[in-house]
Amino acid sequence: MLFPPLIDKSMLSQTQFILRNNEIAEVHFATEADLEAIIQIQRECYDGQAPWGRIAVHSELNKRTSFFLICHHIGLPIAFIGVSLRHESVHVTNIATIPAYQKHGLATFLMQMAAAVGKQLDRTMMTLEVRMSNEGAKRLYRKIGFQDGRIKRNYYHNNGEDALDMSISLDKLDEYHDVQQVK
Numbered sequence: 001m002l003f004p005p006l007i008d009k010s011m012l013s014q015t016q017f018i019l020r021n022n023e024i025a026e027v028h029f030a031t032e033a034d035l036e037a038i039i040q041i042q043r044e045c046y047d048g049q050a051p052w053g054r055i056a057v058h059s060e061l062n063k064r065t066s067f068f069l070i071c072h073h074i075g076l077p078i079a080f081i082g083v084s085l086r087h088e089s090v091h092v093t094n095i096a097t098i099p100a101y102q103k104h105g106l107a108t109f110l111m112q113m114a115a116a117v118g119k120q121l122d123r124t125m126m127t128l129e130v131r132m133s134n135e136g137a138k139r140l141y142r143k144i145g146f147q148d149g150r151i152k153r154n155y156y157h158n159n160g161e162d163a164l165d166m167s168i169s170l171d172k173l174d175e176y177h178d179v180q181q182v183k
């Protein structure tokens with residue numbers, strides 16, 4: 001690689017998350033060793049499919065301006081977030097929590113961790129696109145404080161579904177303190 005990655009391990013302020021049963025999930029920046037785990041989490045979340053396949057994930061894992069955070073619980077991969085660093089923003093490319101671990105606050109935690117990394121790299125916004133039909137995800141983002149943006153018509157190739165642009169300033173995301181289960 002011509003340039004070193006922008007991120008390094010020290011940018012992750014917390015490496016543990018306490019689940020509702022008081023057990024601990026671990027979080028780290030994903031490496032190529034986590035590629036299969038990222039595919040496996042997607043399969044559990046998307047009816048056996050992985051919208052981001054091996055080639056796409058491998059490419060993202062090796063970009064200087066992208067990173068993934070991945071969570072494990074007793075060795076089981078349970079959640080991840082994929083992020084692409086844009087000029088001024090941290091863009092969430094994918095986020096998923098396997099069904100058995102949903103509603104523990106993991107996705108919220110991962111977004112907060114990714115936002116904290118983005119702030120250290122002088123980004124000011126977090127942005128994403130979400131399928132119009134994905135009510136659970138839209139509810140999560142709105143609860144954290146994301147604002148609806150424009151609708152991108154026929155954005156998704158597989159079924160022509162529209163996407164909703166959403167964004168939040170990283171300072172505002174800092175103010176969301178519902179998830180305190182961090183060490």
Ligand SMILES: CC(C)(COP(=O)(O)OP(=O)(O)OC[C@H]1O[C@@H](n2cnc3c(N)ncnc32)[C@H](O)[C@@H]1OP(=O)(O)O)[C@@H](O)C(=O)NCCC(=O)NCCS
Binds near residue numbers: 046094141
């Ligand atoms: C969307 C997703 C990532 C949320 O993960 P999670 O770890 O369960 O999220 P959190 O626990 O941080 O959720 C926080 C809040 O978001 C809302 N929320 C999350 N998932 C929801 C759902 N399925 N239905 C309704 N509200 C939901 C709730 O308000 C929740 O708070 P509560 O538990 O106090 O009610 C997860 O459901 C998932 O992996 N879905 C499949 C993949 C996907 O759609 N990814 C998003 C692509 S844009």
